[in-house]
Amino acid sequence: MRTHLRTASTAAALVLAALSLTACGGDTDKADKAGGTSSSASASASATASASASASASGSVSKAPAKGTSTKDTSTGGGTGGAASACTTKNTSVTFIASAHHAGEQEPAAATVKVTNTSKATCTLVGASTLVAKDDQGKAEPISADTSANGTDAVDIKPGASAQATVLYADLNFEGSASAREVCAIQASTVEIALPDDEGRTVKVTKADGSAGTFNVCGPDVKFDGFGK
CATH class of the missing domain: 1.20.5 (Single alpha-helices involved in coiled-coils or other helix-helix interfaces)
Structure with missing residues (x-):
């Protein structure tokens, strides 16, 4: 047991x-x-923690953009638009075409100033352009005119396009004899034209067909109208 x-x-x-x-x-x-x-x-x-520290030290940490933040490149030259550049001697050519018809006692002669954009970007004319004409023989004082009266509105000129202005003047001497009517104080084969805020340039006077012409000015009243397309 x-x-x-x-x-x-x-x-x-x-x-x-x-x-x-x-x-x-x-x-x-x-x-x-x-x-x-x-x-x-x-x-x-x-x-x-080690990986984060390493990434921070090497500068390779990237953060997703906050909501509403654009990731578009806004660096200089990365976008388009903005104000057009001014029309100057660097991006335009200028032609001066003498009037094809003589002035009458009630109607002036009309020459044409033509500005053509020779660049690949639109340029703008705004402000007063000036015109100076000197006698080829230096026998008279130069005459000048500008577009300040009605030429201050902005005119955009696209690449290859042109803007024109009219120059009104008298190319006949109505007080002289019939044989001397076309003898004016100013007989200029070239004129000097300066676009707004630009240096002047010497421009040859031509006829409508492109051949050499003369800017005959028999009186001081010269009117330089504003530019238009």
Whole structure:
């Protein structure tokens, strides 16, 4: 009977020992798992911080544009538009065409000043243009006129296009004899024309067909109208 009790007690002790070991093992596994998770999280955070620091040091960090922010390149020359440049000696040619008809007592002669845009961009005429005519022989004082009365409005001239202005003058001397009617104080083969805020240029006087002409001016009243297309 004692042997049976001793055997049962021993068996019970072995069972309790096994349960105790299992419990300890379970706690160890949980600790290992918890430790592993914590280690992985720490390693991941460390790697992320290291990568961010490296990227910041090399200047390669890029951020997405904030909402409503344009990513279009707005550097100089990257866009189009803006104000047109002024028409000057650098981007235009000028022609002076003497009147094809003599003046009458009630109607003046009409010469034409033609400005052509020779560039690849639109230019603008705004302000007063001036005209100076000198006698080829220097026998009379030069005469001058400008468009300040009605030539200050802006006129855009596209590439290859032209703008024209009329010069009204008397090319006959109505007070002289019939033989001297066409003899004027100013007989100019060239004139000087300056566009607004530009230097003057010497322009040859031509006829309508392009051949050489003369700007005969018999009186001081010369009217330089504004430019129009």
